[in-house]
Structure formats: C-alpha cells, structure tokens
Amino acid sequence: MARVDPAVAAARGAVRTALAGLGPGDLVLVACSGGADSLALAATVAFEARRVGRSVRSRGHAVRAGAVVVDHGLQPGSADVAARAAAQCRALGLDPVLVRRPERPERQDRSDRPDGAGSGGPEAAARELRYGAIEEAAAETGAARVLLGHTLDDQAEQVLLGLARGAGARSLAGMPRERGILRRPFLGLRRAQTEAVCAASGLDYWTDPTNLLPDAGAAERFTPLRSRVRGRVLPVLEETLGPGVAEALARTADQLRDDADLLDALARDLLGRARAAVAPGPDAQPGADAEPGADAEPGAGPSAEPGEDVLDVEVLARAHPALRRRALRLAALAAGCRPTDTTTRHVDALDAFVVSWSGQGPAGLPGGARARRACGSLFLRAAPTGTSDGWTGVRPPTTTQE
Incomplete structure (x- = not known):
C-alpha cells in the first residue's frame, strides 16, 4: 500500500x-x-x-x-x-x-x-x-x-487582531468550526x-x-x-x-468559545426578560427623552416608535455587570450594528443609560442606530436604509466576526 x-x-x-x-x-x-x-x-x-x-x-x-x-x-x-x-x-x-x-x-x-x-x-x-x-x-x-x-494560522491571526482591538471573549474566541451550514x-x-x-x-x-508584505525598497x-x-x-x-505560539492562540480561542457560548446564552435570556418586562401604559405617549428625575412617572409606560427595541431598565440593572453589558451589545447587534464597529465605548454609553442615568440625551450607535432612555425603559432604534455615512442594505450581523 x-x-x-x-x-x-x-x-x-x-x-x-x-x-x-x-x-x-x-x-x-x-x-x-x-x-x-x-x-x-x-x-x-x-x-x-x-x-x-x-x-x-x-x-x-x-x-x-x-x-x-x-x-x-x-x-x-x-x-x-x-x-x-x-x-x-x-x-x-x-x-x-x-x-x-x-x-x-x-x-x-x-x-x-x-x-x-x-x-x-x-x-x-x-x-x-x-x-x-x-x-x-x-x-x-x-x-x-x-x-x-480557514486554517489554524488564520485562527491565531484572528485572536491577535481581537487582542489589538481590546475586544471581549467572543471576539477572542475566533472563528467557530460550525455555524449554520458552514464548516x-x-x-x-x-x-x-x-x-x-x-x-x-x-x-x-x-x-x-x-x-x-512589500519587498524592502518597493513602492x-x-x-x-x-x-x-x-x-x-x-x-x-x-x-x-x-515555537507553538499559533497553536497556543488557537487553543485559547477554543477555550474562550465555550465560555462565550454560555455567556451569550445567559445574555440572550436576560435580553428576553428585559423585553418581556416592558408593559406600555394605556395612556403612554411617544415623546422626547425624560427629564432628570422624571424617568419613572407613576402609570406612564413606555411607548416605542416603529422599529424600536424596548428593554426594561430595572431588569437590566439587577443583572451582573458582565452579563448586562453582553446583553446590551447583543441588543446593539440586533439593531443592525456591525460587530467590528460596536466598541466598548458604545457599550459604555448603553450601560450608562442603565446604571448612571442623569437625563442624558440619545446616544449614537454604529451604522446610524440610536439609543435613548425614557419612562424606565431603554429604546434602541435601527438605522433607516441608506444612512448618512453611506451604509445601506446590511444583513443582520452575527455575534462572531469571521
């Protein structure tokens, strides 16, 4: 043979x-x-x-x-x-x-x-x-x-790029071996x-x-x-x-992927509970952002504009910070924000609506999406098609950048 x-x-x-x-x-x-x-x-x-x-x-x-x-x-x-x-x-x-x-x-x-x-x-x-x-x-x-x-070398490069961005565990988990029909x-x-x-x-x-890489002295x-x-x-x-750095980086990705999968599942559950807890009042009216101190008026439930995702702030505030921030990032992705563009700064702005509310106005998110807080709820609105920054027709992103 x-x-x-x-x-x-x-x-x-x-x-x-x-x-x-x-x-x-x-x-x-x-x-x-x-x-x-x-x-x-x-x-x-x-x-x-x-x-x-x-x-x-x-x-x-x-x-x-x-x-x-x-x-x-x-x-x-x-x-x-x-x-x-x-x-x-x-x-x-x-x-x-x-x-x-x-x-x-x-x-x-x-x-x-x-x-x-x-x-x-x-x-x-x-x-x-x-x-x-x-x-x-x-x-x-x-x-x-x-x-x-994609090879082990690609995976190692992906982990290093995630480290350079200061990304979280999901990005450092690299590319999954399976996603949908992809292998x-x-x-x-x-x-x-x-x-x-x-x-x-x-x-x-x-x-x-x-x-x-360009040759030395080349244009x-x-x-x-x-x-x-x-x-x-x-x-x-x-x-x-x-030797063995690339293999070690790939092993790190495998280990973090299991952790990230579990945390994402818990974050999705938290997001579901935050959505389910929202109960609009019968007389609620859409309006501008609430004034400081007027966030939770008795009997005034949230009223969302068309296409807005509404989350109960109290449910989010009770969660562990790591889980809450992961849920807020998932909410931003659900609003059409690209994973590579959704940075810690954007998650910080969303988290501030939950834990350090002082009447701040709407926050801009990647791709033209926006977030605001009113009546004890956090509202996330996806960007309309054809935003001012030229981005049009984006497919809903996944939580993993590949």
Missing part, C-alpha cells in the same frame, strides 16, 4: 469529520478562491466525498461535492483568477461549480474615521459580500453544508500543511498579493492588517517566545 503524505492524511481526516452525518446525495459546496488552503480543501473533499458512509471508514453512500468561487473584482486579473480556480475545481470532479461576482453597494470607506466607526474597513465589507454570495449559492443549489478553508474542517491544520496537500496533489495554487501599497500580523507579528512572537 502506497504511503499517504502526512499532510494529506490529516486533511482527509478533518474533512471526513466535517462530512459525517450527511445523507445520500446531499450536496456539499467548497468555497474556493484558488489559494492553497481552499484548493487543498477542494481536492480533499473531491476525494472524501466518494467515501462517506455510515462510519468514517466505510465506503457506503457518497455525497455530492461542488464549489463556489467568489470574485470580488478588487484586483486586476481577478476574473482570470476566479476562472482558473473554477476550472481546477471542475478538473477535480466537483460539480456544480459556481462563480459569483457580488455587486458592491455604494458606501464611503470609513476605515480612517477617528471614532472607530469604520474599524471593519474594506476587508470587513469584502467579507460580508463574500459570505452573502456563498449563502446565496448554497440556497440556490440546496447545499447541505458549505466548507471553508471549517482545517482549523486544526497549519497553512504549511495545506500547501503540502497541494504539492502532493499536483495542484498549482494562487497566492493573493495582498497576503504578502508602498495597501497591505491588509491581517497580512501584517501574518508577515511581521507572528514571526516575531515565534522568535521571541519559541
């Missing part, structure tokens, strides 16, 4: 786990860019899809395997890169193979705004478009699962292993130039923050602290 390359064996085992439990003929899509990670995933899925059965070793029924390639059109020749990736997927036997080029909504680049409202920047905008295109392709084809090629089977593999899979499979992968060009973490920060950490 021919010896299987260790990287190929590791990749196959990871994909086998991701495909387990699927029914006969279920369709699995691979999100493929033509890079080493996603191309290695496409090759591994093409091999393993024919083997999936009632156990990880049986050759029972097979699943169908296809691919979706998203072309953002942000770089010269991107259409050729996408066409080549699609051709490689078809040559591997994947079918169907879809190529999507999502339309970019008109919006201002807020990445340089001093208030932090644009912390997501163009990378976050491209990510949202990519996931939107992937989800549309999955719905169109009826795919049971979509596999993404990330390679989160336990290093990037070097995916490159080895491509080499063993005779695949020539594409290297995104934005993932590379300055835009380099995404993630690429700078990859090319500069992680190597310095490995050199200073010794």
Whole structure:
C-alpha cells in the first residue's frame, strides 16, 4: 500500500469529520478562491466525498461535492483568477461549480474615521459580500453544508487582531468550526500543511498579493492588517517566545468559545426578560427623552416608535455587570450594528443609560442606530436604509466576526 503524505492524511481526516452525518446525495459546496488552503480543501473533499458512509471508514453512500468561487473584482486579473480556480475545481470532479461576482453597494470607506466607526474597513465589507454570495449559492443549489478553508494560522491571526482591538471573549474566541451550514474542517491544520496537500496533489495554487508584505525598497501599497500580523507579528512572537505560539492562540480561542457560548446564552435570556418586562401604559405617549428625575412617572409606560427595541431598565440593572453589558451589545447587534464597529465605548454609553442615568440625551450607535432612555425603559432604534455615512442594505450581523 502506497504511503499517504502526512499532510494529506490529516486533511482527509478533518474533512471526513466535517462530512459525517450527511445523507445520500446531499450536496456539499467548497468555497474556493484558488489559494492553497481552499484548493487543498477542494481536492480533499473531491476525494472524501466518494467515501462517506455510515462510519468514517466505510465506503457506503457518497455525497455530492461542488464549489463556489467568489470574485470580488478588487484586483486586476481577478476574473482570470476566479476562472482558473473554477476550472481546477471542475478538473477535480466537483460539480456544480459556481462563480459569483457580488455587486458592491455604494458606501464611503470609513476605515480612517477617528471614532472607530469604520474599524471593519474594506476587508470587513469584502467579507460580508463574500459570505452573502456563498449563502446565496448554497440556497440556490440546496447545499447541505458549505466548507471553508480557514486554517489554524488564520485562527491565531484572528485572536491577535481581537487582542489589538481590546475586544471581549467572543471576539477572542475566533472563528467557530460550525455555524449554520458552514464548516471549517482545517482549523486544526497549519497553512504549511495545506500547501503540502497541494504539492502532493499536483495542484498549482494562487497566492493573493495582498497576503504578502512589500519587498524592502518597493513602492508602498495597501497591505491588509491581517497580512501584517501574518508577515511581521507572528514571526516575531515565534522568535521571541519559541515555537507553538499559533497553536497556543488557537487553543485559547477554543477555550474562550465555550465560555462565550454560555455567556451569550445567559445574555440572550436576560435580553428576553428585559423585553418581556416592558408593559406600555394605556395612556403612554411617544415623546422626547425624560427629564432628570422624571424617568419613572407613576402609570406612564413606555411607548416605542416603529422599529424600536424596548428593554426594561430595572431588569437590566439587577443583572451582573458582565452579563448586562453582553446583553446590551447583543441588543446593539440586533439593531443592525456591525460587530467590528460596536466598541466598548458604545457599550459604555448603553450601560450608562442603565446604571448612571442623569437625563442624558440619545446616544449614537454604529451604522446610524440610536439609543435613548425614557419612562424606565431603554429604546434602541435601527438605522433607516441608506444612512448618512453611506451604509445601506446590511444583513443582520452575527455575534462572531469571521
């Protein structure tokens, strides 16, 4: 029996786990860019899809395997890169193979705004478009699962970026292995292993130039923050602290994800109780923010404007601060605020409405959402479509930034 390359064996085992439990003929899509990670995933899925059965070793029924390639059109020749990736997927036997080029909504680049409202920047905008295109392709084809090629290195970079932002446990928990129909089977593999899979499979992968640092003396060009973490920060950490830094960061993400899942569940419960406790009075009238000392008039219940989320302040105030602040952040996300844009400063402003109320006026939130307090309740209003900062048509965000 021919010896299987260790990287190929590791990749196959990871994909086998991701495909387990699927029914006969279920369709699995691979999100493929033509890079080493996603191309290695496409090759591994093409091999393993024919083997999936009632156990990880049986050759029972097979699943169908296809691919979706998203072309953002942000770089010269991107259409050729996408066409080549699609051709490689078809040559591997994947079918169907879809190529999507999502339309970019008109919006201002807020990445340089001093208030932090644009912390997501163009990378976050491209990510949202990519996931939107992937989800549309999955719905169109009826795919049971979509596999993404993120590796342990990507996870380590994600944790470092979260640390740099001063983010909480949810952000430091990194990317989940499973969310809805999405799966990330390679989160336990290093990037070097995916490159080895491509080499063993005779695949020539594409290297995104934005993932590379500029050569010394070369003309300055835009380099995404993630690429700078990859090319500069992680190597310095490995050199200073010794090998295994990336693995340690990924383990930290796994541990924090369990904690964050539990806290999010408790925060959602608190949010539900705060909503349920709101009982509008029969004579309540919509109005401006209450004056200091007039927050809890007898018999005056809250009256929400259309589209406002109403939370009982007393229920929130009784909760532990860590849980209350997490619930307030979830409420902001439910109002359409982007996770990457919702900072500690915004949560502080919401928390002040609950625990240090002194008659302050409405507070602005990311994306044009707003919060106010009146009649013992906290009101959060989502932004209308097409806000003054140019943001339009945002899908409701998840609590995890991917």
